Amino acid sequence: MTTKSWVSIPLDSPFPxxxxxxxxxRLPSGEVHLGVAIGEEILDLSALxxxxxxxxxxxxxxxxxxxxxxxxxxxxxxxxxxxxxxVDEPPRPEFxxxxxEVQLLLPVQVGDYTDFYSSREHATNVGTMLRGPENALMxxxxxxxxxxxxxxxxxxxxxxDIHRPIGQSRPENSSEPIFGPSKSLDFELExxxxxxxGNPLGQPIPxxxxxxxxxxxxxxxxxxxxxxxxxxxxxLGPFLAKNFATSISPWVVPLEALEPFxxxxxxxxxxxxxxxxxxxxxxFDIHLEVRLNDTVICRSNFRxxxxxxxxxxxxxxxxxxxxxxxxxxxxxxxxGPTPDSYGCLLELTWRGTKPLTLADGQLRRFLENGDRxxxxxxxxxxxxxxxxxxxxxxxxxx
Ligand code: CA
Numbered sequence: 001m002t003t004k005s006w007v008s009i010p011l012d013s014p015f016p017x018x019x020x021x022x023x024x025x026r027l028p029s030g031e032v033h034l035g036v037a038i039g040e041e042i043l044d045l046s047a048l049x050x051x052x053x054x055x056x057x058x059x060x061x062x063x064x065x066x067x068x069x070x071x072x073x074x075x076x077x078x079x080x081x082x083x084x085x086x087v088d089e090p091p092r093p094e095f096x097x098x099x100x101e102v103q104l105l106l107p108v109q110v111g112d113y114t115d116f117y118s119s120r121e122h123a124t125n126v127g128t129m130l131r132g133p134e135n136a137l138m139x140x141x142x143x144x145x146x147x148x149x150x151x152x153x154x155x156x157x158x159x160x161d162i163h164r165p166i167g168q169s170r171p172e173n174s175s176e177p178i179f180g181p182s183k184s185l186d187f188e189l190e191x192x193x194x195x196x197x198g199n200p201l202g203q204p205i206p207x208x209x210x211x212x213x214x215x216x217x218x219x220x221x222x223x224x225x226x227x228x229x230x231x232x233x234x235x236l237g238p239f240l241a242k243n244f245a246t247s248i249s250p251w252v253v254p255l256e257a258l259e260p261f262x263x264x265x266x267x268x269x270x271x272x273x274x275x276x277x278x279x280x281x282x283x284f285d286i287h288l289e290v291r292l293n294d295t296v297i298c299r300s301n302f303r304x305x306x307x308x309x310x311x312x313x314x315x316x317x318x319x320x321x322x323x324x325x326x327x328x329x330x331x332x333x334x335x336g337p338t339p340d341s342y343g344c345l346l347e348l349t350w351r352g353t354k355p356l357t358l359a360d361g362q363l364r365r366f367l368e369n370g371d372r373x374x375x376x377x378x379x380x381x382x383x384x385x386x387x388x389x390x391x392x393x394x395x396x397x398x
Pocket of ligand 1: 115116188190222332333
C-alpha cells in the first residue's frame with residue numbers, strides 16, 4: 001500500500017495522511033469552505049465538490065452538519081475517496097489552501113451541548129474538597145454517567161478571547177453574596193464527541209450501536225468560574241459559572257482515524273446495569289497536555305475516563321432523548337491518577353492552597369487576565385503522531 005501523499009507533510013505535523021480531520025475555514029475572499037487538514041495545508045472539499053472531483057453534496061455549506069447527518073457509510077467512503085485523491089491520483093495543488101492563510105471557524109453548528117462528569121479522579125478530587133474524602137463520590141456516580149445540559153450559544157472556536165465572567169458569589173467568611181468579576185477563573189481539560197446521526201424522539205440508542213452515531217472528537221476547554229459555581233450550583237447544578245464560554249478545537253478527528261488507538265478503559269466496579277454493559281476496547285489512547293502561558297502544567301490521557309463514549313450515548317438516550325447531528329457531548333474534566341495529571345487548576349492547586357510556579361517564576365492559583373491556556377492532544381503511532389491540533393484562548397478583563 002502506498003502511504004505517501006503528493007502533499008508535502010512535515011514529519012512532526014499533527015495532520016499526517018492517517019488523520020484527515022474535518023474543519024471549516026474563511027478564505028481571504030470572505031467565503032466559508034469545508035476541508036480536511038493535511039500537513040500545513042487544507043484540502044478544500046467545497047472546491048473539489050463544486051468542480052465535480054468529489055461526487056457528493058455535503059460540502060457547499062458553512063458547517064459539517066449536513067455531512068454529519070449522512071452516516072457512517074458515507075463518512076467512510078468519503079475518507080477512502082480523499083485518500084485516493086491524496087495518494088493515488090495526480091497532484092491537484094489548485095485544491096490546497098494554506099492553513100496559515102485562512103481563518104478557522106467552528107466546524108459544526110452545535111445544536112445542543114451536554115457536559116458529562118466522567119473522570120472518577122476528577123469527581124473524587126472535587127468531591128473531597130467539597131464534602132471530605134468519605135463522601136467524595138455521590139452514591140449515583142458509579143452507576144450512571146452524570147452530566148448537565150450546557151449552552152450551545154457560547155461554544156466558540158479555539159483562539160476566541162475569553163472574557164472574565166461577572167457574577168454572584170459568596171466570599172469565604174461572609175454570609176452575604178457579592179457581584180463582580182470572578183476571582184477564581186479556571187479551565188477544564190476535556191474532549192468532546194460530535195454527534196453524527198441522531199435518534200428519533202422516544203427511541204433509545206443501545207450501547208452496542210452507540211459509536212455508530214458519533215462522527216469524531218475535538219478538544220474542549222470548559223472554562224469555569226469556581227466562585228460563581230460554588231455559590232450557585234445547588235440544587236440544580238452548574239449555570240452561569242459555565243455558560244459564558246466553552247472553546248473547542250477547529251478540527252474534528254473522525255472516530256475512524258482513531259481505530260488503531262483503541263484500548264480498554266478502567267475496570268468498572270460495581271458492574272453497570274445491563275443497558276450500560278460493554279466489552280472490549282471501549283476507549284482510545286489519546287495523550288493530553290495543558291500549557292499555561294509557556295509552562296506545561298498537566299499531562300493526562302483520554303483513557304483514564306471511567307465512563308466511555310458509548311456509555312454516555314446509551315445513557316443520554318435511554319429515556320428517548322433525541323440527539324441530533326452536530327450535538328456536542330463533552331467528557332468532563334479528564335484527570336488522571338497523579339497530581340501532575342489533574343485537568344483543572346481547582347485540582348492542580350487544590351482549591352488555591354498549593355499555587356503552581358510557572359516557568360517565569362510567577363505563581364498561579366487561578367487564571368489572571370492575559371493568561372493563555374493551550375491544550376493539545378495526540379495519538380502516538382509508529383513514526384507519526386495523529387494530532388488534534390490545539391484549543392487555545394486568552395483571558396481578557398471583563
Ligand atoms: Ca466541565
